[in-house]
Amino acid sequence: MSEGENQARVIPVILSGGAGTRLWPLSRAARPKQMLDLTGGGSMLALTAARVADPALFAAPIVVAGADQADAVAGALSGIGTLILEPAARNTAPAIALAALDSYPDDVLLVLPSDHLIADPAGFAAAVRRGLPFARDGWIVTFGMKPERAETGYGYIERAGALADGVFAAARFVEKPDAATAEAWVAGGRHDWNGGIFLMRAGTYVAALAAHAPDILQAAEAAMTQGAAVGHRIHPDAGAFAASPSLSIDYAVMEKAEKVAVVPVDVGWSDVGSWQALYEVSARDGDGNAVTGDAVAIDARGNLIRSDGPLVTAIGVEDLVIVATGDSVLVVPRDQCQRVREAVDRLKEQGKDKWI
Amino acid sequence: MSEGENQARVIPVILSGGAGTRLWPLSRAARPKQMLDLTGGGSMLALTAARVADPALFAAPIVVAGADQADAVAGALSGIGTLILEPAARNTAPAIALAALDSYPDDVLLVLPSDHLIADPAGFAAAVRRGLPFARDGWIVTFGMKPERAETGYGYIERAGALADGVFAAARFVEKPDAATAEAWVAGGRHDWNGGIFLMRAGTYVAALAAHAPDILQAAEAAMTQGAAVGHRIHPDAGAFAASPSLSIDYAVMEKAEKVAVVPVDVGWSDVGSWQALYEVSARDGDGNAVTGDAVAIDARGNLIRSDGPLVTAIGVEDLVIVATGDSVLVVPRDQCQRVREAVDRLKEQGKDKWI
Numbered sequence: 001m002s003e004g005e006n007q008a009r010v011i012p013v014i015l016s017g018g019a020g021t022r023l024w025p026l027s028r029a030a031r032p033k034q035m036l037d038l039t040g041g042g043s044m045l046a047l048t049a050a051r052v053a054d055p056a057l058f059a060a061p062i063v064v065a066g067a068d069q070a071d072a073v074a075g076a077l078s079g080i081g082t083l084i085l086e087p088a089a090r091n092t093a094p095a096i097a098l099a100a101l102d103s104y105p106d107d108v109l110l111v112l113p114s115d116h117l118i119a120d121p122a123g124f125a126a127a128v129r130r131g132l133p134f135a136r137d138g139w140i141v142t143f144g145m146k147p148e149r150a151e152t153g154y155g156y157i158e159r160a161g162a163l164a165d166g167v168f169a170a171a172r173f174v175e176k177p178d179a180a181t182a183e184a185w186v187a188g189g190r191h192d193w194n195g196g197i198f199l200m201r202a203g204t205y206v207a208a209l210a211a212h213a214p215d216i217l218q219a220a221e222a223a224m225t226q227g228a229a230v231g232h233r234i235h236p237d238a239g240a241f242a243a244s245p246s247l248s249i250d251y252a253v254m255e256k257a258e259k260v261a262v263v264p265v266d267v268g269w270s271d272v273g274s275w276q277a278l279y280e281v282s283a284r285d286g287d288g289n290a291v292t293g294d295a296v297a298i299d300a301r302g303n304l305i306r307s308d309g310p311l312v313t314a315i316g317v318e319d320l321v322i323v324a325t326g327d328s329v330l331v332v333p334r335d336q337c338q339r340v341r342e343a344v345d346r347l348k349e350q351g352k353d354k355w356i
Numbered sequence: 357m358s359e360g361e362n363q364a365r366v367i368p369v370i371l372s373g374g375a376g377t378r379l380w381p382l383s384r385a386a387r388p389k390q391m392l393d394l395t396g397g398g399s400m401l402a403l404t405a406a407r408v409a410d411p412a413l414f415a416a417p418i419v420v421a422g423a424d425q426a427d428a429v430a431g432a433l434s435g436i437g438t439l440i441l442e443p444a445a446r447n448t449a450p451a452i453a454l455a456a457l458d459s460y461p462d463d464v465l466l467v468l469p470s471d472h473l474i475a476d477p478a479g480f481a482a483a484v485r486r487g488l489p490f491a492r493d494g495w496i497v498t499f500g501m502k503p504e505r506a507e508t509g510y511g512y513i514e515r516a517g518a519l520a521d522g523v524f525a526a527a528r529f530v531e532k533p534d535a536a537t538a539e540a541w542v543a544g545g546r547h548d549w550n551g552g553i554f555l556m557r558a559g560t561y562v563a564a565l566a567a568h569a570p571d572i573l574q575a576a577e578a579a580m581t582q583g584a585a586v587g588h589r590i591h592p593d594a595g596a597f598a599a600s601p602s603l604s605i606d607y608a609v610m611e612k613a614e615k616v617a618v619v620p621v622d623v624g625w626s627d628v629g630s631w632q633a634l635y636e637v638s639a640r641d642g643d644g645n646a647v648t649g650d651a652v653a654i655d656a657r658g659n660l661i662r663s664d665g666p667l668v669t670a671i672g673v674e675d676l677v678i679v680a681t682g683d684s685v686l687v688v689p690r691d692q693c694q695r696v697r698e699a700v701d702r703l704k705e706q707g708k709d710k711w712i
Contacts, residue, residue, distance in 0.1 A: 025669070296699050307685070310666075311711045313381070313699045315688040320673070322687050329663070329680045331687055332671040343652050343669045355667045 007136070010128065010199070011107050012052035012061035013099040016045055016073055016114040017086050019066075021344045021356075022274050025328035026306065029356055034114035035072055038278055040292070044115045049077050051121045052110060057128065062102060063114075064095045070233065080232065087223075087238035092196070093252035094244040097209055097220035098236055105203030108135050111249070113196045117281055119268025130166050131199045131263045139261045140208065140254070141199040142170060144192025146266040150182035153273065155194035155250055157262045158185075170260040173250055192262065194250065195269050205253070213252040219244030275321040275337040279304040289314075293324075304334060328355055363492070366484065366555070367463050368408035368417035369455040372401055372429055372470040373442050375422075377700045377712075378630050381684035382662065385712055390470040391428055394634055396648070400471045405433050407477045408466060413484065418458060419470075420451045426589065436588065443579075443594035448552070449608035450600040453565055453576035454592055461559030464491050467605070469552045473637055475624025486522050487555045487619045495617045496564065496610070497555040498526060500548025502622040506538035509629070511550035511606055513618050514541075526616040529606055548618065550606065551625050561609070569608040575600030631677040631693040635660040645670075649680075660690060684711055 019032045027033040034045040041047055052058045060081030065073045067085040074083065084098050096111055103109060110128060118124050124143075131141035144157045153176060160171035173194065177185065185191035209217035222243070223236035245252075254260065270281045282290035282304065289297050293307030300314040307324040314322055321337050323330040332339060347355050375388045383389040390401040397403055408414045416437030421429045423441040430439065440454050452467055459465060466484060474480050480499075487497035500513045509532060516527035529550065533541065541547035565573035578599070579592035601608075610616065626637050638646035638660065645653050649663030656670040663680040670678055677693050679686040688695060703711050 025667075296702055298695065298698050298702070310680070310683050310685050311381075311703075311708075312685045313687070313696075315686075315695045315699060316692040317676070317687055317689065320687065322685070324666070324680070324685045327666050329666050329668045329678070329685050330671075331669070331673055331676065331678055333673065336672040339654065339671045340669075342654050343671060346652055346654070347667075352667075 008107065009055075009059040010052075010057060010110050010132065011059045011081070011103060012049075013096060013109045013111045014045070014048055014052075014061050014063045014114050015092055015095055015111065016063055016065040016069065017089055017092075017095055018113070018115060019089070020115075021341055022338070023272070023278070024340045024344050025325050025330050025355065026308070026323055029353075030068075032069070032115070033272070035069075035076065038272055039117065039281070043076050044117070044272070045073065045076050047117065048112055048114045049079075051118060051124065052112065053079075054125060057125060058110070062099045062109075064099055067235070082232055082234060084234045084236065087236060087241050089246070090241065090244045091246045092249045093209070093213060093247045094216050094220055094241065096198075096205060096249055097216055097244075098224060098234075098241075100202040100205045100209075101220055101224045102234065103202035105201060105206070107202045108132065109198075109200060109202055109205070111196075111198040111200075113271070115272065116195065117268070117270045117272055119270075119281070121267075123265060123267040127166075127263045127265045127267070128199060130164075131261065134163065134167060134261045135199040135201060135204075138201065138204050139259045140204060140257055141167075141261045141263060142254070143195055143197045143199075144262045144264040145195040145269040146264065147186045147191065147193050150179060150186045151193065152176055152179055152182050154271075156182075156185055156191040157194050159190050159192070159262055159264070163261055166263060168262050168264070170262040173254040173260070175250070192264050193269075194254075195271070196250075198249065198254075204259075208253045208257045212256045213245070213247065216244050216247065216252060275304055275323070275332070275340070276334050279321070279334060302334070364463065365411075365415040366408075366413055366466050366488065367415045367437070367459060368405075369452060369465045369467045370401070370404055370408075370417050370419045370470050371448060371451055371467065372419055372421040372425065373445055373448075373451055374469070374471060375445070376471075377697055378694070379628070379634070380696045380700050381681050381686050381711065382664070382679055385709075386424075388425070388471070389628070391425075391432065394628055395473065395637070399432050400473070400628070401429065401432050403473065404468055404470045405435075407474060407480065408468065409435075410481060413481060414466070418455045418465075420455055423591070438588055438590060440590045440592065443592060443597050445602070446597065446600045447602045448605045449565070449569060449603045450572050450576055450597065452554075452561060452605055453572055453600075454580060454590075454597075456558040456561045456565075457576055457580045458590065459558035461557060461562070463558045464488065465554075465556060465558055465561070467552075467554040467556075469627070471628065472551065473624070473626045473628055475626075475637070477623075479621065479623040483522075483619045483621045483623070484555060486520075487617065490519065490523060490617045491555040491557060491560075494557065494560050495615045496560060496613055497523075497617045497619060498610070499551055499553045499555075500618045500620040501551040501625040502620065503542045503547065503549050506535060506542045507549065508532055508535055508538050510627075512538075512541055512547045513550050515546050515548070515618055515620070519617055522619060524618050524620070526618040529610040529616070531606070548620050549625075550610075551627070552606075554605065554610075560615075564609045564613045568612045569601070569603065572600050572603065572608060631660055631679070631688070631696070632690050635677070635690060658690070
């Protein structure tokens with residue numbers, strides 16, 4: 001197995017359907033995380049697309065996004081091959097099914113979340129090249145992110161034997177472990193984080209759905225055959241797509257599939273899944289403050305300070321997240337930042353939707 | 357000495373010339389503290405005027421304000437007798453001189469800062485009645501606020517012998533003491549806080565200026581004689597007023613004057629001179645949070661949270677001041693809130709005047 005110059009390029013499938021509240025109040029229902037510029041380098045979506053823009057390896061991407069985000073996505077990205085607009089959110093397994101059904105069976109798809117960071121794109125591209133022969137040979141190739149801590153919020157991939165240099169058969173996909181299990185796995189060195197990135201032939205995925213989640217495949221097929229295409233935009237049929245179960249690819253396919261490979265990588269991956277995670281990947285000043293926007297910090301240390309416009313003045317405070325958007329201010333200790341969900345839940349209860 | 361029904365009413369002189377940065381970023385150069393509604397009951401200026409609105413005791417007030425605040429003051433208050441518009445800020449001694457010179461010598465003036473709170477206005481009015489005979493008799497009557505702590509930021513008035521029930525001769529006016537001195541004074545029971553409120557005949561004040569600060573008197577006289585009156589508004593001459601020294605009444609007059617009396621009061625006075633001071637006089641919820649405006653507090657205790665508009669979400673934080681205006685956010689521990697001045701100074705250094 002070797003990658004020939006004349007073989008077809010990989011088609012990136014960028015999943016841009018998520019909403020999420022973990023970076024609330026910056027991320028909002030109408031302004032999902034992938035549309036945010038969290039690093040100063042552009043939106044997460046644009047950074048994701050740039051990561052798979054090398055024409056020697058990649059074709060123009062398929063982007064799968066919520067229908068309400070169509071213009072935002074089109075405005076954020078140039079060079080989209082196809083924009084598939086989900087009529088409703090049904091999680092990743094159905095979203096990827098739409099892209100796979102829009103491709104030829106032998107097309108190799110690289111499925112990527114649109115809202116993760118990778119600090120070393122060249123290392124990532126090398127890993128894709130490493131996995132590519134296996135994808136062409138019918139494997140579902142995953143990328144195992146080197147675990148940096150005993151994180152209980154992620155899924156893990158356990159390695160089995162080596163298939164080639166830097167490529168292993170995957171023994172197991174496991175969802176969020178308890179703390180003791182996570183610690184044992186990280187210490188053991190055979191588990192990697194599941195970063196939600198997959199490389200496989202379209203036909204491999206369709207066959208896996210047929211075997212393990214036929215109702216998803218059926219709904220996606222109906223949605224595509226009954227849908228409409230306008231230019232490069234595809235509108236799957238809403239009624240047909242709504243019939244699909246809402247399942248992740250991990251749950252619907254990966255935990256059950258045969259011929260799953262894992263390419264371990266150490267490429268500075270982050271899902272930026274919390275304000276704390278953003279703090280960790282951000283540049284900081286001499287006092288450990290990660291500051292974006294207009295701010296005055298006096299005798300303040302270890303804070304994430306982020307403003308969309310208002311001047312933020314932090315005096316004598318430590319290890320806080322302080323976020324100011326035009327209409328909302330959040331103050332929470334960094335180590336409690338997962339609790340923003342509680343605030344969003346309370347706002348929902350109170351019907352204060354304008355702040356969600 | 358007794359207050360006869362037929363005697364002229366007291367003329368309140370409300371000093372509204374201050375700017376101040378201690379409640380920054382809510383108070384601003386263009387929106388001084390007296391224009392703020394800090395309690396939900398109206399602006400500090402309006403509350404001050406309401407405190408001296410009883411027609412049985414008080415005539416229509418003279419308000420002395422900065423020229424740039426003319427319309428704001430007129431909009432905030434109805435029933436102003438005279439609005440004297442200072443062409444420049446020259447501290448309290450010259451400001452009161454303008455009001456005294458606009459009055460008949462036998463008019464009794466009650467000089468009041470416009471940005472203090474008094475929780476018990478009836479008690480305060482009773483104290484004014486108690487001091488009134490002495491004011492008519494040529495004394496400068498001050499009001500000694502019962503000290504609640506060994507505050508080093510205030511001036512103190514030391515009592516000498518009693519002149520009448522609840523009225524004492526003042527032994528000394530003393531500026532901000534050190535901590536040990538303040539503690540000794542509060543323990544000793546003969547010192548009260550100087551609340552900056554004075555009751556005296558206009559002629560008494562003019563004579564005191566002639567004796568102790570003749571250059572202030574001369575500048576104020578020239579400013580009034582060369583000034584212009586438009587309706588109820590008086591515009592003292594700018595050039596003449598600019599020649600006045602900039603001095604407080606305490607320094608220019610009170611520390612030197614003869615026949616100074618003090619009426620000790622316990623009327624819930626606060627100068628609301630810091631966010632901490634505002635917290636102390638504010639209503640609080642069961643978690644000790646004093647909240648004004650849209651806010652969500654989750655597992656948050658002892659915070660002052662104040663918003664002019666943005667939703668403020670505080671999670672897991674204690675004893676903070678969190679203030680959000682349309683264009684500025686402040687986060688500082690309550691016990692460090694005096695340090696807002698450092699932020700204002702830094703903004704000045706950086707030329708960021710729009711936030712000051």
